[in-house]
Amino acid sequence: MLEPVMFTGGLYKHDLVVELVEDLGGYVLQKNVTQSEVILLILIPSEDKSVLEALIKELRGELVRAPLAGTEVAVVTPTLAIHHLPHTACDIAEYLRRHGSKTNMMGLARGVGREIAQINEYETALINEHDAAVFIFGNFRECIRKKESLYRNITVPVVVTGGPEMAKSELPYAFEYVPSIGRVAHRARKATEIGTLDHIVESVGRALDKTRADITKDPLTTSPPRVMDAVREQVPDAEYSYSPLPIALNLGGVRVKLPYERYKDAVKAVTFDEGVTLGEIATIRPSHMKDYILVRILPASETGYVF
Amino acid sequence: MDPMEVFKIVVTGQEDFGAKKYRELIMDILQDLGLIRSIGRLYVYVDIMEPMFAIYGLLRTGIPPLTVRDVGDVLKTEGGYQVKINDEEHMSDLLKILWGRYGRERVEQPARDIVIIASDTDPSGLTVADLEMEFLQDLTDGLVRVAPEGFRNRRNEMNKDSFFFIAAEETLTPELIAKTKEKIREMQNA
Structure with a gap:
């Protein structure tokens, strides 16, 4: 199970934390840099939390549970x-x-x-x-x-x-x-x-x-953090969005902060390792917030599989 | 301890908590705006079923208008008067008054805090600002902030030593105003 945690520490060597999280199969949800400090919101597999704790202790950082992360x-x-x-x-x-x-x-x-x-x-x-x-x-x-x-x-x-x-x-x-x-x-x-x-x-x-x-009770076809990672990788323009959090996570999907008309096809075409596209496993519609893209992942009962 | 002599608040219905909190809220807002020392007595009446909100207050003694003498030292010089400004807050008001009285060509400001007037008439007694007017404006702003936001129909009766403010969601009728004034009178006499 993924556990939501928040890392606060110095900017120096914080990429070691990011690398470790990725190696362990976790996700960095949000990164806030304030001068020489950095705050990372992380989802980490709970069985590997001790490894991350050890590294953060070495870096003199702080790791606390963030129960509301990803919402x-x-x-x-x-x-x-x-x-x-x-x-x-x-x-x-x-x-x-x-x-x-x-x-x-x-x-x-x-x-x-x-x-x-x-x-x-x-x-x-x-x-x-x-x-x-x-x-x-x-x-x-x-x-x-x-x-x-x-x-x-x-x-x-x-x-x-x-x-x-x-x-x-x-x-x-x-x-x-x-x-x-x-x-x-x-x-x-x-x-x-x-x-x-x-x-x-x-x-x-x-x-x-x-x-x-x-x-x-009716699990989602895939997890929202995985969708976030795939969109970030395959729609690189998302990283250039002026929003502080270009891809916001919800419990049932994500909100991509890019104009709907221009990017809806790119978001639909995002492909996972299993060979399915995002358009097949999620509904993609305009968000009520500005002209952003709202992605809602379909449950297993509609797609017939979970990955 | 309350800085006011009397501060009574009555809220109809089962709203003891609301009454207690509104007391704190009114104190906070009046303190923020620096008005609390000028109010002697305050009576607040809220009928949440109506719904309406009324405040009646007695003001402490009036504030005299600010004259040129109060904002700086006036010296008689050769061919006119010189004002050395001590309180810069009312500088723009002062210049406006002097320009109006003597004309722009006779008023000179060689330094930030010095004003020279080329006239034989002493400016000491000229009124720079009506502080009482400013206070009443601030008070009106404070009362609008205190009243619940949805109560958009307001009436404000102000004079030199008291004010009566009433706000409600529905149209204010003469009967409602008279009834509220009566309630406040009862609070005063209680």
Whole structure:
């Protein structure tokens, strides 16, 4: 089984880590270089983790488990106005990132108010492209209950956060509810506030585990990291995309950040060692995010094989 | 400890948590904008079933307008006056006022903090900025930030020593405003 981990260390000799991961059959999901430091998000076979640990100890780096690596989470606020940002939304998004997830922040166009809150079809479809969503609500119980209409049609698990203590039964459409982080006008710095952020990460982790469990019932034809590797190799233009993460991983596929019309055929033609092309084992369609390419790997029940 | 003499907040329904949090939130926002010291008493009334949000506040004594004398030292020189600026924050306001009063050709700025005026009239008493006006603008901005974002129908009544701000999702009716004012009066008398 592949285990998600995060390496933080010096830039010097970090390519040894990359080489070792590739030799062991793992994947480097993301590489962030910040001056003389580098952060790598890695998937590594769990039985070989000790070898990687030994090398990283030698390089004086740090290796921690990143339970959310290889997933994309939407952090949704009612709007992008000063009432909701920056404190709560940015704290939650940043905290999820530190645990390895790719986090996208979204503000709804008309998500405000108790009676007037709305979400449109496009926003719902965009959130549904993620693996999980975190909806950030305020301090009033009645408003949180009313705003259920915003996430009722969302098919991915939704973690709702808000101020007051509420029973899960009051919010039947939410995957989980995390209290004590409503609308605040300061940064999370107290131990209790950081603790709440931890609860959100745990809750998102459980939501993703549920999706993973659902996928194992009818496994994907191939794993998303393998698709990512093949696309990176055979569509080299992806590396020249201006996005910080040119190929974003989801639990059920990948998002290639290249214009759909120009590159869809190149992505469809990506061939695996087994002789099948990506077009045969996945649906390739335009993403709701800009004009990117969304690749969704078909399950074994549709293709008839797993590799 | 609250820097205000009185700070009461009432939220209808089972919203004790909301009331407690809004108290912190109002303090945070007013502190960020540097307004808290100018407010003496504050009464907040929220009816979440309506839904509406109202704040009534009493202001501390008025702030006098800023004159040329307050922003720099005025010296009588040969053929005019010289102002040595101490507080650069209001420099642009000062120049605008002097240009308007004496004309551009009579006002000269040989150095960053020196202004020379070629006139016999003393500029010391000229008003540079109306701080009270600026304060009321900042306060309005603060109140809009405090009120929940969805409450887009707002009404703001301000005068020299108090303000009343009400925001709601639905249209503000005279009955609703009168009812809210009555609630706040009850809070004051409680």
